[in-house]
Every structure is written in C-alpha cells, then in structure tokens.
Amino acid sequence: MVQFKNTRAFAREMDREDPLKGLRERFNYPRVNDREVIYFTGNSLGLQPKIARDYVDEIMKDWANLAVEGHFYAEKPWWDYHERLADPLSRVVGAAPEEITVMNTLTVNLHLLMVSFYRPTQKRFKILCEEKAFPSDQYMLQSQVRYHGLDPKEAIIELKKREGEHFWRTADVISKIEEIGEELALVMMGGVNYYNGQVLNMAAITQKAKSVGAFVGWDLAHAVGNVILKLSDWEVDFAAWCSYKYMNSGPGSASGVFINKKYHGLKDIPRFEGWWGTKKETRFLMQPDFDPIPTADAWQLSNPPVLAVAPYLAALQLFEEAGMPALVSKQKLLTGYLEFVLQEIDKEVESTFEIITPEDRGCQLSVFLHGEGRELFEYLMKEGVIVDWREPNVIRLAPVPFYCSFEDMYHFGQILKAGIRSK
Numbered sequence: 151m152v153q154f155k156n157t158r159a160f161a162r163e164m165d166r167e168d169p170l171k172g173l174r175e176r177f178n179y180p181r182v183n184d185r186e187v188i189y190f191t192g193n194s195l196g197l198q199p200k201i202a203r204d205y206v207d208e209i210m211k212d213w214a215n216l217a218v219e220g221h222f223y224a225e226k227p228w229w230d231y232h233e234r235l236a237d238p239l240s241r242v243v244g245a246a247p248e249e250i251t252v253m254n255t256l257t258v259n260l261h262l263l264m265v266s267f268y269r270p271t272q273k274r275f276k277i278l279c280e281e282k283a284f285p286s287d288q289y290m291l292q293s294q295v296r297y298h299g300l301d302p303k304e305a306i307i308e309l310k311k312r313e314g315e316h317f318w319r320t321a322d323v324i325s326k327i328e329e330i331g332e333e334l335a336l337v338m339m340g341g342v343n344y345y346n347g348q349v350l351n352m353a354a355i356t357q358k359a360k361s362v363g364a365f366v367g368w369d370l371a372h373a374v375g376n377v378i379l380k381l382s383d384w385e386v387d388f389a390a391w392c393s394y395k396y397m398n399s400g401p402g403s404a405s406g407v408f409i410n411k412k413y414h415g416l417k418d419i420p421r422f423e424g425w426w427g428t429k430k431e432t433r434f435l436m437q438p439d440f441d442p443i444p445t446a447d448a449w450q451l452s453n454p455p456v457l458a459v460a461p462y463l464a465a466l467q468l469f470e471e472a473g474m475p476a477l478v479s480k481q482k483l484l485t486g487y488l489e490f491v492l493q494e495i496d497k498e499v500e501s502t503f504e505i506i507t508p509e510d511r512g513c514q515l516s517v518f519l520h521g522e523g524r525e526l527f528e529y530l531m532k533e534g535v536i537v538d539w540r541e542p543n544v545i546r547l548a549p550v551p552f553y554c555s556f557e558d559m560y561h562f563g564q565i566l567k568a569g570i571r572s573k
C-alpha cells in the first residue's frame with residue numbers, strides 16, 4: 151500500500167513513477183485561463199485522442215479521391231471497416247472477436263437486442279432492472295414492454311436499494327431473481343451505475359439469472375474501458391455500450407455490441423435484419439434470402455458509418471498500447487488518491503463530503519458536498535475544473551487513467567478548498 155500525502159511533491163512523484171504517464175500527451179485538452187483543464191467528465195465524453203483526426207482525415211481524403219471506389223479500395227476499405235474494431239474490443243470486454251460488432255448507437259442497439267432476447271410468454275414476461283436506471287434505458291424497456299402489449303407496471307421490476315443506503319447489495323439482487331423465478335424473462339441492468347459509480351457483481355448476477363432460465367443483458371456504457379470485463383467467461387447473453395465515455399471515441403460515435411457465440415449462425419432467432427448482416431460472399435448478388443454471417447455481425451443492418459467509427463478505431467489503438475490491466479491498476483491508485491485528497495480537504499473546511507460510491511467501483515466517485523450549492527460548481531468550472539454537477543449538491547468525479555494525473559488530483563483539492571473558503 152502506498153502511503154498517500156496531500157502535497158504537490160508527493161503527487162508529482164506518483165506521476166513520475168506512473169508507467170502510463172506518456173499517454174497524457176496523446177490527448178487534446180480544452181483550456182481555461184490559458185491552462186489545460188482538470189478533466190473529470192470522461193464518464194460523459196472522453197477527451198479527444200490526437201490520432202483521431204488522422205483516422206477521420208484518411209476517410210475524408212479517400213472519399214474525395216476515390217468516391218464510390220473507397221468501399222473496396224480505400225486505405226482501410228469502408229465496406230468492412232467495422233470489422234477492424236472487433237479484435238481490439240474483444241480485449242477490452244473479455245470476449246471472442248466474433249462475439250463483437252460495432253454499429254448504430256447505444257439505445258438503438260438495446261432495442262435491436264431486445265428483439266432477440268426479450269421474448270415474453272404468458273408465464274415468463276418480467277424484466278428485472280435497477281431502480282432509477284439511466285432514463286434512456288427506462289424508456290427503452292417501457293416501450294419494448296408496451297410493444298409486446300404488456301403493462302410496464304407489471305412487467306418491469308425495479309431493484310430497490312435498502313433504506314438509507316446508496317448502493318445495491320448483491321445478495322438482494324440474487325434473492326429478487328429467485329423470487330421472480332419462472333416469471334423472469336430478462337435481467338437488463340447497467341454493469342456500472344451511472345449515478346453512484348457502483349460496479350455490480352455481473353458474474354454472480356448473470357449466473358443466478360441463467361439458473362432460473364432468464365436471459366441476461368448488460369448496458370456497459372459506464373463499464374467499458376473502465377473496469378475489467380469477462381463477458382464470455384461470465385456467459386452473458388448480450389451487452390451493448392456507447393463509445394464516447396471511457397472509450398474516448400467522440401460525440402455520438404458508434405456503439406459496440408456483444409452477442410454470445412451460442413446465438414451465432416441461427417437462422418430462426420428473432421432478429422431485425424439488413425444487408426450488412428448477410429454473408430459477404432453473396433451479399434452483392436442481391437439475393438432475396440438472408441444468409442446470416444455466423445458471428446455477431448449478423449445483427450448488422452447497414453453499411454457502417456465510417457466517419458463515426460474511425461475515431462473509435464483510433465481510440466482503440468491507445469487501448470491496445472496501454473492494455474486494460476495497466477489502465478485499471480492506475481485507475482485504482484488515482485481514484486484512491488482522489489478519495490484521500492477529498493478526505494484531507496474535508497478536515498480543513500466546514501462543509502462535509504459524503505462519498506456515496508461503494509467499494510466496488512471503477513473510476514468514478516459520486517460525492518455529496520453537504521453545505522454547498524451551485525456557486526461552488528460555478529467556481530470550479532471557472533477555475534478550469536470540469537465536473538458533472540447534479541442538484542442539489544452531488545458532483546461526479548471521474549479521474550480517467552489515460553489523461554488525468556496525480557497532480558491534477560492534488561491541484562483539484564486546493565481549488566476545491568479555495569472555492570469553499572471564498573464564500
């Protein structure tokens with residue numbers, strides 16, 4: 151265990167010893183007061199990798215010079231551009247490359263996956279999700295349930311936290327699954343909760359849900375690129391994630407999908423289909439029969455939005471260089487240091503900080519700043535600390551190991567203290 155100290159010298163020493171320190175300069179930073187910002191919102195939109203521009207420029211050039219010929223003769227041909235992402239992504243999410251495809255955006259993909267994995271019957275029609283799930287996920291689930299002619303109030307079971315607690319207990323999830331038992335059609339939850347930063351026990355929950363005969367899908371928006379995932383080993387049925395948060399792929403960039411290999415190559419699985427899911431060898435014969443690619447690519451509908459996928463491929467190059475194990479090691483130290491700095495500053499000011507993120511966490515700390523309000527948020531932003539603020543006084547801080555430093559954490563503590571004292 152490192153003995154943390156709330157000093158600039160200590161933070162600088164940690165940065166010097168950081169094996170990933172070289173990655174910091176591979177990103178572009180917004181500037182405030184002529185200084186690079188301290189960026190805590192990589193859980194919302196990751197910073198831009200400098201190489202992203204080259205990847206996009208390449209496509210713009212190929213489009214200008216080759217036009218339609220770019221589909222097959224571009225430097226990275228467009229028609230199978232998305233396939234390049236499966237291999238590096240498989241290492242980020244712990245899956246086989248065939249189990250991954252990149253397409254559309256997250257909510258769209260969740261809807262498409264529900265077609266295959268939510269097949270309610272008279273007896274088995276319930277969905278278990280966490281209470282106060284991300285709104286888009288709630289709307290998605292409710293509209294799917296209504297689409298099947300069911301009542302969301304009966305079909306959707308929201309998992310509550312215990313009175314006075316800010317996190318879900320695995321034991322409570324497990325007993326809820328047992329209780330719903332044969333009526334449970336699907337467990338569909340966020341692997342890492344967007345609000346409190348909790349990492350759910352995806353292995354145990356998946357196993358339990360399967361033991362009662364339910365399908366299991368995970369929304370990994372806040373998990374991918376943040377925590378170690380083992381989707382194949384856990385025998386997850388499906389998962390999807392967006393790529394603009396911890397994956398640093400740019401606003402609205404394409405979403406990733408995992409589909410367990412046991413569903414590959416089936417012709418009778420319910421699925422909405424399009425020409426990019428049919429076998430490449432025969433696709434351009436324009437035949438009427440759909441012949442699914444025997445991988446997750448069977449779920450592809452359209453030719454890939456290459457301009458949205460290009461920055462994703464660029465970002466994955468950085469994941470390949472760093473590797474998830476090294477990123478997660480740094481993340482634990484960095485988030486631990488941020489927690490320590492908050493505790494130290496808490497002793498020096500009158501307000502009280504309450505970290506609601508439980509031990510099972512990734513990057514993010516969600517903190518109640520009791521006694522503070524919106525002015526503090528405005529102060530932080532003015533001083534170049536980019537944070538997410540939720541009324542009345544919760545800040546969510548995500549020190550992303552790719553581009554945040556230990557000195558950033560120390561510096562943030564000093565700015566926070568000055569902000570509270572300046573009232």
Ligand SMILES: *Cc1c(COP(=O)(O)O)cnc(C)c1O
Pocket residue numbers: 255256257258284286287340344369371372392
């Ligand atoms: C960020 C996020 C989304 C966003 O969905 P889009 O379809 O990409 O706009 C959805 N669900 C969760 C849990 C998220 O964190």
